[in-house]
Amino acid sequence: MRxxxxxxxxAQNQGEGAGIARDLASRGHELTEGPAGADVGxxxxxxxxxxxxxxxxxxxxxxxxxxxxxxxxxxLVPLRTDLLSGAGRERTTFVPIREQDHLPAxxxxxxxEGVLPVIGAPRxxxxxxxxxxxxxVIIAQGCTSGCSYCxxxxxxxxxxxxxxxxxxxxxxxxxARGIREVRLTGLDTAAWGEDLxxxxxxxxxxxxxxxxxxxxxxxVGMMSPQxxxxxxxxxxxxxxxxxxxxxxxxxLQSGSDRVLDAMRRGxxxxxxxxxxxxxxxxxxxxxxATDVIVGFPxxxxxxxxxxxELLEEVAPETVNVTRFSARPGTPAARLPRLPxxxxxxxxxxVAELRQRISRRRLERWIGAxxxxxxxxxxxxxxxxxxxxxxxxxxxxxxxxLGEDVDLxxxxxxxxxxxxxxx
Numbered sequence: 001m002r003x004x005x006x007x008x009x010x011a012q013n014q015g016e017g018a019g020i021a022r023d024l025a026s027r028g029h030e031l032t033e034g035p036a037g038a039d040v041g042x043x044x045x046x047x048x049x050x051x052x053x054x055x056x057x058x059x060x061x062x063x064x065x066x067x068x069x070x071x072x073x074x075x076l077v078p079l080r081t082d083l084l085s086g087a088g089r090e091r092t093t094f095v096p097i098r099e100q101d102h103l104p105a106x107x108x109x110x111x112x113e114g115v116l117p118v119i120g121a122p123r124x125x126x127x128x129x130x131x132x133x134x135x136x137v138i139i140a141q142g143c144t145s146g147c148s149y150c151x152x153x154x155x156x157x158x159x160x161x162x163x164x165x166x167x168x169x170x171x172x173x174x175x176a177r178g179i180r181e182v183r184l185t186g187l188d189t190a191a192w193g194e195d196l197x198x199x200x201x202x203x204x205x206x207x208x209x210x211x212x213x214x215x216x217x218x219x220v221g222m223m224s225p226q227x228x229x230x231x232x233x234x235x236x237x238x239x240x241x242x243x244x245x246x247x248x249x250x251x252l253q254s255g256s257d258r259v260l261d262a263m264r265r266g267x268x269x270x271x272x273x274x275x276x277x278x279x280x281x282x283x284x285x286x287x288x289a290t291d292v293i294v295g296f297p298x299x300x301x302x303x304x305x306x307x308x309e310l311l312e313e314v315a316p317e318t319v320n321v322t323r324f325s326a327r328p329g330t331p332a333a334r335l336p337r338l339p340x341x342x343x344x345x346x347x348x349x350v351a352e353l354r355q356r357i358s359r360r361r362l363e364r365w366i367g368a369x370x371x372x373x374x375x376x377x378x379x380x381x382x383x384x385x386x387x388x389x390x391x392x393x394x395x396x397x398x399x400x401l402g403e404d405v406d407l408x409x410x411x412x413x414x415x416x417x418x419x420x421x422x
Contacts, residue, residue, distance in 0.1 A: 004032045004040070007074075008055075013044050018136060024107060035067050039110075047080055048075070050325040069110065073103070133179055137182045143158075148264045149293070161194070164204070172212050172213055175213040180216060181216065181375055189221050189222065191227040194227075219245045223249065225250060225252075225267040246285060246287065248286060259307075262296065269306070272314065273314065288316040292320070295337075299338065319354040365409045365417055372407050377398055395407065407422055
């Protein structure tokens with residue numbers, strides 16, 4: 001069968017979509033680069049905030065109009081499948097996240113029924129997917145936290161870690177296919193292994209992965225401060241030992257301890273300060289990424305200023321800003337909300353602060369010479385290389401994907417560097 005796979009949201013969703021596509025291709029199904037001509041469309045959904053959820057419904061409607069059968073999986077299943085109603089529902093199959101392994105068998109069964117007619121579009125010529133040298137490797141489902149606002153925790157459940165051997169096997173298999181960067185992904189990567197019988201935790205996993213495939217670069221995804229705290233020192237040792245990007249994605253969410261308590265985050269702002277100070281002292285070129293939620297129920301002006309002050313103090317290179325969105329079924333959805341104009345203003349102010357901080361941090365790299373790995377092509381003749389700390393450098397040339405190049409940093413924007421090949 002001809003299958004189109006579309007993924008939205010976080011790196012874990014992207015990894016699940018890519019894994020579904022690989023599994024289907026290995027079973028003889030043909031992947032298409034668009035819905036035109038596909039027999040089945042697979043939609044991996046995200047429901048992290050309300051506007052994203054609405055976008056998923058629109059994408060489902062658009063897909064259902066163009067393909068005979070649709071599979072919907074990801075974070076809207078099963079919690080919000082009630083939203084997917086109307087024309088196309090009778091041709092839609094919902095597959096929960098932890099049952100995605102059954103998808104190839106489902107499509108095999110449909111294949112045995114015969115190829116389905118395509119709705120409203122001729123079959124295009126066979127398309128060869130663009131080369132890809134980056135791959136997400138999912139190391140766990142769910143997490144150990146119980147944040148009061150988090151929809152992903154409801155959708156994915158409690159922590160279920162992939163074994164160390166299973167992760168290493170997946171990384172080796174990716175390297176054998178020519179992948180040049182793997183991204184270890186989960187809701188909270190620092191919690192990996194807490195549910196397994198054995199002493200291995202994230203530092204041991206990172207060392208095993210970088211040893212197993214030494215030509216790969218490894219990016220470790222988001223982790224919560226409370227999960228990182230008991231293993232901070234050994235993790236920083238592993239992060240600085242080669243093979244891994246010197247990159248730390250540590251969400252602070254708020255600089256106010258009162259708001260952190262209401263969010264049920266499980267740590268205080270001083271813990272974030274300590275971890276960042278320790279990490280920067282050990283790894284001076286560390287790339288720090290963080291997340292901030294503004295407009296949380298009950299957030300005062302004093303709370304908001306505490307968040308801005310903490311951002312100024314820890315000075316992340318990357319900040320993801322989200323305006324609070326009440327998600328059905330979460331404790332925070334029952335709390336009185338701030339006026340939209342207040343949340344909107346705070347979102348705008350922290351976004352402006354984020355740009356100033358990031359620009360200041362990135363401008364320090366102007367004039368530097370470094371080695372970058374070319375991982376994607378941009379518009380025209382441009383490409384994007386990643387430095388050893390995962391900072392992106394936009395080049396005006398297109399060396400082969402996956403190649404390491406000597407480069408010079410010529411300029412900086414608020415989210416990326418500009419460079420040229422030496």
